[in-house]
């Protein structure tokens with residue numbers, strides 16, 4: 001069961017999982033709606049976990065849109081493959097997103113939906129993944145991620161929201177909180193310059 005696999009990895013690998021539970025269905029619906037994926041043809045997810053966002057992306061995307069998810073944890077990637085039949089779950093780091101886009105014949109993608117625990121990353125990893133994110137997006141492309149409400153009070157969370165996102169994107173908005181999530185969280189909606 002994907003949920004059990006996720007909770008096992010929360011205990012075993014809390015630094016990369018960075019959660020105390022999978023995200024709620026309500027958060028998944030909201031983050032995918034805010035990415036406005038109808039009409040977008042190349043979509044990417046970072047950090048599938050047990051697949052709660054993956055399922056929602058598969059439900060909302062155009063039938064001919066291409067999509068893959070990068071999940072670094074092999075046990076979670078396998079659990080997500082089982083719980084999201086038809087979704088392409090690649091066991092690799094989000095840092096390598098361009099490589100996987102090119103393998104599909106694309107230079108860039110239209111939207112990236114992230115479940116990564118940014119505030120658990122050290123500065124170097126945060127910067128590398130964010131640079132790869134921005135580089136992988138087409139002009140005007142959208143990047144969405146979520147952060148627990150307390151995150152902006154932590155040094156890495158504050159740095160990410162106040163310094164790094166504005167340095168990379170033309171527009172950064174914060175939506176929420178989404179109360180029906182453990183813990184409640186905000187969604188960050190970022191757009192690359194056109």
Ligand SMILES: C[S@@+](CC[C@H](N)C(=O)[O-])C[C@H]1O[C@@H](n2cnc3c(N)ncnc32)[C@H](O)[C@@H]1O
Pocket residue numbers: 016017018019021022023046047048049050051052053070071072073076092093094095114115116117129
């Ligand atoms: C907070 S969990 C989110 C899982 C799911 N999207 C959700 O919202 O419940 C973060 C996920 O990101 C994955 N992850 C962490 N670092 C990663 C990286 N560099 N590249 C890809 N996935 C990564 C973890 O293994 C974990 O599954």
